[in-house]
Amino acid sequence: MESIIERVTRGNFWTFHGGVHPPEQKQLTSSKPIKQLPLPKQLILPLQQHIGREGSLLVEVGDKVLKGQALTSSNNPMAVPIHASTSGTISAIKKSIIAHPSGLSELCIFIDVDGKDTWIEREGCDDLSKLSQLDLITKIADAGIAGMGGAGFPTHIKVNNKADINFLIINGVECEPYITADDLLMQERSKEIVNGIRIIDKLLTPTFILIAIEENKPLAIKSLQQKTSAFDHIKVCAVPTKYPAGGEKQLIKILTGQEIKSGSLPIHTGIVMQNIATCFAINDAVYHGTPLLRRVVTVTGQALTQPQNVWALLGTPINFLLTECGAQPQAIKGKQNQQAVIMGGPMMGYSLSSDLVPIIKTSNCILVPSAREMPSAFADTSTEVECIRCGQCSDVCPSQLLPQELQWSAKAKDYPQLEKLNLSDCIDCGACAYVCPSQIPLVQYYRIAKAEIREQQQLDLKADKAKIRFEARKLRLEKEKIAREEKHKKAAAARKAAMNKNTPEAVGAKSAVAAALARVKAKKAKDKLKESALNTKIEDKETIPEVVSDEKDQVKAAIARAKAKRLAKVKEKQQVNSVAEKSKILQESSPNDASKQEEKTLTKISVANNENNVQSQDDKKIKIAAAIAKVKAKKLAQTSYKNDKVGEPNTVSSTGESPQKKDLIAKDAKKAKIASAIAKAKAKKELKEQEKSLTNPENEST
Numbered sequence: 001m002e003s004i005i006e007r008v009t010r011g012n013f014w015t016f017h018g019g020v021h022p023p024e025q026k027q028l029t030s031s032k033p034i035k036q037l038p039l040p041k042q043l044i045l046p047l048q049q050h051i052g053r054e055g056s057l058l059v060e061v062g063d064k065v066l067k068g069q070a071l072t073s074s075n076n077p078m079a080v081p082i083h084a085s086t087s088g089t090i091s092a093i094k095k096s097i098i099a100h101p102s103g104l105s106e107l108c109i110f111i112d113v114d115g116k117d118t119w120i121e122r123e124g125c126d127d128l129s130k131l132s133q134l135d136l137i138t139k140i141a142d143a144g145i146a147g148m149g150g151a152g153f154p155t156h157i158k159v160n161n162k163a164d165i166n167f168l169i170i171n172g173v174e175c176e177p178y179i180t181a182d183d184l185l186m187q188e189r190s191k192e193i194v195n196g197i198r199i200i201d202k203l204l205t206p207t208f209i210l211i212a213i214e215e216n217k218p219l220a221i222k223s224l225q226q227k228t229s230a231f232d233h234i235k236v237c238a239v240p241t242k243y244p245a246g247g248e249k250q251l252i253k254i255l256t257g258q259e260i261k262s263g264s265l266p267i268h269t270g271i272v273m274q275n276i277a278t279c280f281a282i283n284d285a286v287y288h289g290t291p292l293l294r295r296v297v298t299v300t301g302q303a304l305t306q307p308q309n310v311w312a313l314l315g316t317p318i319n320f321l322l323t324e325c326g327a328q329p330q331a332i333k334g335k336q337n338q339q340a341v342i343m344g345g346p347m348m349g350y351s352l353s354s355d356l357v358p359i360i361k362t363s364n365c366i367l368v369p370s371a372r373e374m375p376s377a378f379a380d381t382s383t384e385v386e387c388i389r390c391g392q393c394s395d396v397c398p399s400q401l402l403p404q405e406l407q408w409s410a411k412a413k414d415y416p417q418l419e420k421l422n423l424s425d426c427i428d429c430g431a432c433a434y435v436c437p438s439q440i441p442l443v444q445y446y447r448i449a450k451a452e453i454r455e456q457q458q459l460d461l462k463a464d465k466a467k468i469r470f471e472a473r474k475l476r477l478e479k480e481k482i483a484r485e486e487k488h489k490k491a492a493a494a495r496k497a498a499m500n501k502n503t504p505e506a507v508g509a510k511s512a513v514a515a516a517l518a519r520v521k522a523k524k525a526k527d528k529l530k531e532s533a534l535n536t537k538i539e540d541k542e543t544i545p546e547v548v549s550d551e552k553d554q555v556k557a558a559i560a561r562a563k564a565k566r567l568a569k570v571k572e573k574q575q576v577n578s579v580a581e582k583s584k585i586l587q588e589s590s591p592n593d594a595s596k597q598e599e600k601t602l603t604k605i606s607v608a609n610n611e612n613n614v615q616s617q618d619d620k621k622i623k624i625a626a627a628i629a630k631v632k633a634k635k636l637a638q639t640s641y642k643n644d645k646v647g648e649p650n651t652v653s654s655t656g657e658s659p660q661k662k663d664l665i666a667k668d669a670k671k672a673k674i675a676s677a678i679a680k681a682k683a684k685k686e687l688k689e690q691e692k693s694l695t696n697p698e699n700e701s702t
């Protein structure tokens, strides 16, 4: 431990891998004081200006708000509130383009500025010793402070750490070319910055506090050395100028010689880092009760006539800042008129697609370069050519990655491979792209890949959450079901127990149960009766044709009987005639002839008798058929009578017969009458023919 402090005190720092030395271009703004700007006409405040979650809205369109009034509340540790940067009226709450490489839109609160700049009532504090740790953290959280160096991590979480802290590092390196916001803040507001550092000191109680400033900021170094000279454990460290020395892991390496491994955090090695501007904001929040409403922004570039650092209210549209800093009209319109406007510095910044993008908590620079100053920003087409595998990108990478391989995997969207290559350790410093001879915009490929991976991770997280919710609901429903069943069981048992007692209530309950049971029984019986009636109706339909056929048989049998009777009479007559004829022949013929004739006659008689026997057998059959038909008819009549009695009440007529059945019987009776008449005529005809055949002599010879 001592050796680190000794080395730091002597100015003997460690160095990190890679890094580059781009032209600093800080002289454009470093010698000018921070400018106070007039109020803009409108402010656009995105709800989320930090890493984490956006707060819940506290205002509506039309509300009048005062300067410092909270517009959102933080009901989640990772949610940081936003405040009205000046007084005015909420004119809209809608999605608007924000400062992001992809140019995405987020929910923003629009405030029409009233110009009065009226403050809300604030509660400050003169004596730090009067505030507890919780008071301090609450004040920091309520002030909506998030890391102002670019990361935007909620500060109240970072300063609320119970771990043993060896080093609190205050990052005043500001290594990116052109940017001088922290430099000027350290020059002008070193006292407030040191007050802020002491608040964090009280919260984290680190062993040492190291304030790191690049050597190229002598005024800032001097100012802070003066303000901290009274504190032995606070050291101002003038670190060598090398880009990106301001990276968290790189600065830790420079100051302590410690490597923060991939996937590990500085806190794991007892180190916490805060930005200079964040310390200033903490001072404002705790001592003055002032939330984070403004920040220093470097508005620079050779396309501006007055490049300088300005105090910009959060939510100020960049076109207002550019106008105030002497931008040419085409600069305000952005790329549409071939003027590049970059949010951030030349190494880590990104081009803006709209001049309405607002300043947020992490915005530290607006760069408006001339075409001569930054030709790549004005190129219509990409100047990128194939990678020549020179390896220069790997040499300068401060995170010791393989930028060319990352680029190939990013283009192929090979996310597992990107993970293996530790893409998450890339700090977007742009050193690799800066040295690439093939002009490959390497950082752009990494940013797109990171955004896609993040999106995928969020989708996976959502799916996991949905699954957890589904499982929880299923479990809850099952529990409720079991509880319900248990309740019903208990209620039934209680009822049973109550009924078994001989109290008047139990007797009443019993009779009520008996009545209910009787009702159920009666209903069942009624249903059964209905069902049986329905079946009977169906059977009726099936039986009616049988009735008809039996009636027909009956008629036929009667006809057959009459026919048989007539035939018998005819045959009797014929027999009498035959005997008379025989005796006549015998009398008239000779003995020989007589015997022959007799034989012939006897044969005739025998044939006639045989015919009579056959006829009598037929008669017998007809009689049997008639008897069967009679029985059937009787049975049918009985069934019909029975059915009529059991008829369905709703469809039975006053006579006890259903209308359908009545119709059928009427139809069948008619049919039977017709059949009877036809059979009668047929029998009569047959009889006549038989009589004719029996009396015809020709038929006899045959």
Ligand code: SF4
Pocket (backbone or CB within 6 Å): 386, 387, 388, 389, 390, 391, 392, 393, 394, 403, 404, 407, 432, 435, 436, 437, 438, 439, 440
């Ligand atoms: S610097 Fe450019 S050309 Fe060289 S290896 Fe890297 S990506 Fe390829």
Ligand code: SF4
Pocket (backbone or CB within 6 Å): 393, 396, 397, 398, 399, 400, 401, 402, 403, 425, 426, 427, 428, 429, 430, 431, 432, 433, 442, 443
């Ligand atoms: S942008 Fe990433 S890959 Fe390129 S040098 Fe920086 S850290 Fe390395």
